[in-house]
Amino acid sequence: MSEAAADQLFLGRQPILDREQRLHAYELLFRSGSANFAQVTDGVQATATVIANAFTELGVEAALGSHRGFINVDEQFLFSDLLELLPRHAVVLEILETVPPSPAVIERCQALKAAGFTLALDDVIQLEPQFAELLALVEIVKVDIQPLSRVQLMQLAMKLKPMGKQLLAEKVDSREQMEQCLKLGFSLFQGYYFAKPTIIAGKKLDHSQLSLMKLMGLLLGDADTSELEAALKPEPGLTINLLRMTNSVGAGCTERITSLGHAITVLGRRQLQRWLQLLVFASSGQNPIENPLLQMAATRGRLMELLAGELRPGDGALADRAFMVGIMSLMPVLVGQPIADIVAPLGLAADVRDALCSGSGPLGALLRLSESSESGNLADLSAALAELPGLGPKAINRAQTQALQWANEIGQEQPES
Known part of the structure; x- marks a missing residue:
């Protein structure tokens, strides 16, 4: 298989949460082939090769941090x-519903389990007798709750629970579905509901969040340190958190930081900007590494920054604005307000505002590229790539891995409040 063929794969990811709605794992969506690129003649080999490369060369294992990656496995x-090259402790092999439970498949799954792999069975909606032997081998059962009525879901859960399997509810789209699955004993959850939490929908930006976003605008406008200090002073809580954070990350400083001006100097403006942007999302008090929304915001911002660097090397200003667009694109999800209402009082640069409100310009195309890569939607991703000459699949894969790793590290570095 050619190197070009191996590049025709994009990494999408969907969060999997535990019962406390903390980030537990990712489902990694590997997609190969596109009408816009050279066709892959051996799709299975291409997928296997790129997955193996992703874990060895691109460092996906490091990017996942303490979280596992669920990987779809067809027959x-x-x-x-090449499957056996994957790190056993870092992945869950998700056996697709299209895999027939033949004797050969059962034997292969037994060998993989004996080798230390964790197995999951995907898209279960009923217990068919021919799948009994395969079901006995897996540790995790993913139940597609969408086609099931409340009664059917309850009956299925009651049959599965005595088997001692970990139950994962997928395609959870509402709070009601989440609560029912919790009552039925599901321990893992995946679905659109978690990307748009109804718990905080309708919340308006509070004073601290507005102050943070105004500070971001000042930073992008290269304001003087005195202006930044003046904007921070009315927010004692933010000031304390800023000083704590600076002291915690200012490795090598022999002097404790006690003033805002000193903190800004030690941190540097770009690092300060990133922490401010992440703090906007931290109103829930959760660590970004545990909160899927914060994780998505951090990852999307960093991904857009890296892709902007690939698109226009050396243009740090574009990279900074791309990061801001990525972070702010999830603000409507966080506060339940239209993006136009959120950006109106902030005095943002025109290209940042236009990218967020109308999806126009290179920043708008980068945002669409980031969103489609998260979902694994090849059609949307290819359309976005067509607007961004110079960006290719290999650059996207590399940037995605680096972005996720950076977001995990941000979560680990965040100081305790």
């Missing part, structure tokens, strides 16, 4: 030798 890929 052909199940028998690929």
Whole structure:
């Protein structure tokens, strides 16, 4: 297989949460082939090769941090030798519903389990007798709750619970579905509901959040340190957190930081900007590494920054604005307000505002590229790439891995309040 063929793959990711709605794992969505690129003649080998490369060369294992990656496995890929190159402790092999429970498949799954892999069975909606042997081998059962009525879901859960399997509810789209699955004993959850939490929908930006966003505007406008200090002074809580954070990350400083001006100097403006942008999302008090929304915001911002650097090397200003667009694009989800209402009082640069409100310009195209890469939607991703000459699949894969790793590190570095 050619190197070009191996590049025709994009990494999407969807969060999997635990019962406390903390980030537990990602489902990694590997997609190969596109009408805009050279066709992959051996799709299974291409997928296996790029997944293996992703974990070895791109450092996906490091990017996942303490979280596992669920990987879809079809019948052909199940028998690929390259599957065994994956780190057993970092992945869950998700056996697709299209895999027939043949004797050969059962034997292969037994061998993989004996080798230390964790197995999951995907898209279960009923217990069919022919799947009994395969079901006995897996540790995690993913239940597609969408086609099931409340009664059917309850009956299925009651049959599964005595088997001692970890139950994962997928395609959870509402609070009601989440609460029912909790009552039925599901321990893992995946779905659109978690990308748009109804718990905080309708909340308006509070004074602290507005102050943070105004500070971001000042930073992008290269305001004097005195202006930044003046904007921070009315917010004692933010000031204390800023000093704590600066002291915690200011490794090598022999002097404790006690003034805002000193903190800004030690941190540097770009690092300060990133922490401010992440703090906007931290109103829930959760660590970004545990909160899927914060994780998504941090990752999207960093991804857009890296892609802007690939698009226009050396243009630090564009990279900074791309980061801001990525972070702010999830503000409507956080506060339940239209993006136009959020950006109106902030005095943002025209290209940042236009990218957020109308999706126009290079920043708008980068935002669409980031969103489609998160979902694994190849059609949307290819359309966005067509607007951004110079960016290719390899750059996207590299940037995605680096972005996720950076977001994990941000979460680990965040100081305790």
